[in-house]
Amino acid sequence: xxxxxxxxxxxxxxxxxxxxxxxxxxxxxxxxxxxxxxxxxxxxxxxxxxxxxxxxxxxxxxxxxxxxxxxxxxxxxxxxxxxxxxxxxxxxxxxxxxxxxxxxxxxxxxxxxxxx
Amino acid sequence: xxxxxxxxxxxxxxxxxxxxxxxxxxxxxxxxxxxxxxxxxxxxxxxxxxxxxxxxxxxxxxxxxxxxxxxxxxxxxxxxxxxxxxxxxxxxxxxxxxxxxxxxxxxxxxxxxxxx
Numbered sequence: 140x141x142x143x144x145x146x147x148x149x150x151x152x153x154x155x156x157x158x159x160x161x162x163x164x165x166x167x168x169x170x171x172x173x174x175x176x177x178x179x180x181x182x183x184x185x186x187x188x189x190x191x192x193x194x195x196x197x198x199x200x201x202x203x204x205x206x207x208x209x210x211x212x213x214x215x216x217x218x219x220x221x222x223x224x225x226x227x228x229x230x231x232x233x234x235x236x237x238x239x240x241x242x243x244x245x246x247x248x249x250x251x252x253x254x255x
Numbered sequence: 256x257x258x259x260x261x262x263x264x265x266x267x268x269x270x271x272x273x274x275x276x277x278x279x280x281x282x283x284x285x286x287x288x289x290x291x292x293x294x295x296x297x298x299x300x301x302x303x304x305x306x307x308x309x310x311x312x313x314x315x316x317x318x319x320x321x322x323x324x325x326x327x328x329x330x331x332x333x334x335x336x337x338x339x340x341x342x343x344x345x346x347x348x349x350x351x352x353x354x355x356x357x358x359x360x361x362x363x364x365x366x367x368x369x370x371x
Contacts (some may be wrong), residue, residue, distance in 0.1 A: 140306065141271040141343035151347050153267060153309055155257040155302045159357065186271045186343075188304035190256065193269055224357045227257035227302075231267050231347035241275065241340045 142184025142195060147233045149183055150196045156226035157190070165222050168214050179205045195233070202230060258300025258311060263349045265299055266312045272342035273306070281338050284330050295321045311349070318346060 158165070169187075176182055176194055181201025185194045196202045205211060218226075274281070285303075292298055292310055297317025301310045312318045321327060334342075 140273055141341055144343070144345075147345075151267070151269060151345065153269065153302075153349075155309070157256055186269075186307055188307045191302055191304045191307045191309065193271070193307065193309070219355065219357075223355065225257055226355045227260070227352060228355075229260075229263075229267065229349045229352040231349040233269075233345045233347040236343060236345040239335065239339065239342045239344075241335075 140186065141238075142186050142193075143238075144183045144195050144233075144236065147236050149233050150199060150202055151229075151231045151233050152194045152196065152202055153229040153231060154192045154194075154226060155190060156223045158222055159224045161221050163221070164217070168217065172211060172214055175208065175210055176205060179208065199230070256302065257354075258302050258309075259354075260299045260311050260349075260352065263352050265349050266315060266318060267345075267347045267349050268310045268312065268318055269345040269347060270308045270310075270342060271306060272339050274338055275340045277337050279337070280333070284333065288327060288330055291324065291326055292321060295324065315346070 173185055173187065176185060179201065181197035181204070183195035183197060185192065187193075194205075196205070289301055289303065292301060295317065297313035297320070299311035299313060301308065303309075310321075312321070
């Protein structure tokens with residue numbers, strides 16, 4: 140589901156991962172991290188799909204604070220030790236953005252695999 | 256699956272979408288666009304999951320050329336008319352990146368939902 144974000148510039152953290160296959164505790168932690176990120180100062184939105192999560196932030200300082208959040212640090216530790224066999228984490232400055240919303244009504248919720 | 260990209264800086268195009276539910280021709284076109292993008296000058300890699308695709312490019316000029324590719328323009332037209340009820344397209348400059356590869360062997364291919 141596309142996140143609604145303000146006019147650029149702002150920052151994106153693009154996290155692309157391959158999982159180990161050890162899923163113990165993963166879904167709960169992932170859900171908790173989304174919840175927790177949303178409470179951080181400077182959080183603008185998040186888009187998540189299996190293997191890719193993009194979060195949006197007002198500033199590099201907001202990203203640094205989120206990175207250092209204690210509960211997030213513990214999630215990162217488990218990510219390295221258990222859940223991810225590989226990942227790429229990229230920090231990017233969003234320079235321009237374009238939104239499209241169809242004139243026709245949205246389909247019923249739950250029909251889009253991106254909603255999972 | 257994380258794309259292997261060179262050292263920053265480079266550019267990311269982050270495309271997050273919600274689909275209409277009209278899937279006619281979508282999967283074929285999406286696969287064709289990945290194939291075609293990879294042939295473009297300045298293409299660095301792509302990560303794709305249901306609802307989010309991130310492609311990486313050497314420069315803004317490479318992105319502009321891909322945007323104007325004739326076959327891609329036709330795909331864009333069908334995207335507006337048929338496949339997408341909403342999307343956000345963001346162009347961002349990747350400023351730093353961090354890679355992780357686990358010391359333990361990768362799981363067998365196909366075990367990660369991100370491979371879909």
